[in-house]
Amino acid sequence: MLLLETLGLLAAHILSWVAVCHALLTKRDPRSALGWTATSLLLPVLGPLLYVLFGISRAQSRAEKIMRQRAAQEPEYAHPACPAEPPEQVPENIVRMAHLGRNLTDQHLCGGNTLSPLRNGDEAYPAMLEAIAAARNHVFLATYIFNAGHTGTAFTEALAAAAARGVDVRVLVDGIGTLYSWRKPWKKLAARGIKVALFLPPKLFPPNLSINLRNHRKVLVCDDIGFTGGMNISDDNIQSGRKSCVQDVHFRCLGPIVNQLRRAFLLNWGFCTGEYTPLPPGSGQIRGESHCRIVMDGPGNDADMLNDLFCGAVNTARRSVRIMTPYFLPTHDLMGSLRSAGQRGVDVRVVLPAKNNLPYVHWATFRLLPTLLNAGVRVWYQPPPFAHTKLLAVDGYYSQIGSANLDARSLRLNFELNMEVFDPAFHGLLAGHIDDAISRSREITLADLERQSLPVKLRNAACWIFSPYL
Missing domain, CATH: 3.30.870.10 (Endonuclease Chain A)
Structure with missing residues (x-):
């Protein structure tokens, strides 16, 4: 009996020190590391158990694993060369912030852009649908939510019409975002010749029930017109004649920055499908005075x-x-x-x-x-x-x-x-x-x-x- 008690105490202490070592090596905040160290040492067995349940960032670990698996498949445009000198003159008053963004993203600013704010779905959705209707080469849509309703139906019909005239139409919807609507308008798209992909959808086999690692990005690229911002595809964003709605602002983008939006979508598409297609030829046409840069961020690396x-x-x-x-x-x-x-x-x-x-x-x-x-x-x-x-x-x-x-x-x-x-x-x-x-x-x-x-x-x-x- 004494031997069993000794072995039990030894095992409890080993568990505590394993948890302590993991916290010390992985936690960024010293207060968090100290808290979990104290919890693991002062509460044998219970402390390490609490650490396993609440202290380990499974989302980050899973993201790192996924990113390692995708790294071998990524095309050259995933990590383009960033020359030391910017390709164009950067105004003196923005050099400091421009330098910070370049160091973090490995991308220079691109000038010659025009951005137009579109308030609520009342302004944004007609502009987006018009751009889809005018597209002749490709339409790339990524959204967190694609809800059923009048808006969802309008986008479904516009995307289907584009595909019918030979446009390369692709739609990427987040796996958890699909749960916001009982009816799934995006399901009808595949049957109408549209490529559809879900971003890390929840499933039982193999098990993936995490609500983390969501694709919250919103991008629409129709040839040389781009849109981005925070707006989903939903009737909730329509204000006209509605008592309950959501205020939001989306942005229409013209100029070389659309090439960066297109690249961002195709990287997302390859991440979900494993199919990285070449970048379509972009336009360098000058459309305005804004200097812009896309910032893609997500878990799975040490950068914030x-x-x-x-x-x-x-x-x-x-x-x-x-x-x-x-x-x-x-x-x-x-x-x-x-x-x-x-x-x-x-x-x-x-x-x-x-x-x-x-x-x-x-x-x-x-x-x-x-x-x-x-x-x-x-x-x-x-x-x-x-x-x-x-x-x-x-x-x-x-x-x-x-x-x-x-x-x-x-x-x-x-x-x-x-x-x-x-x-x-x-x-x-x-x-x-x-x-x-x-x-x-x-x-x-x-x-x-x-x-x-x-x-x-x-x-x-x-x-x-x-x-x-x-």
């Missing part, structure tokens, strides 16, 4: 491109930072950058939705607001309908648009696509949109937060504890 870009943009800000996002649970790094900007006198404004489709994220946000407000950051809640818009505007010249939210899910667990835009005129459009929302919104103060009842504060804190998983 979008998080680093957000931090870099805020850290270099000297006058103003405007942020609009539906979900606001920034990383520790970004929180520090926002606080630092507020403390050095930068006008930092954050606009969030007063009505949120994910109430637990909404509640968790309240828990972190005091540290921002104390640093001089100002926060507004805009009235319904729910605003799904994701915008960043800095210092009158730098902007970001795209699919990424400012939360752990977007910055750590999802595959996202954003676009950097260096253009004072475009910045003015985004800043004007954000300022218009502020004029209709309620600013939240420390006094508002202090007036919250104890049960509400405890609820907010309980949600905030789980913010890395929300």
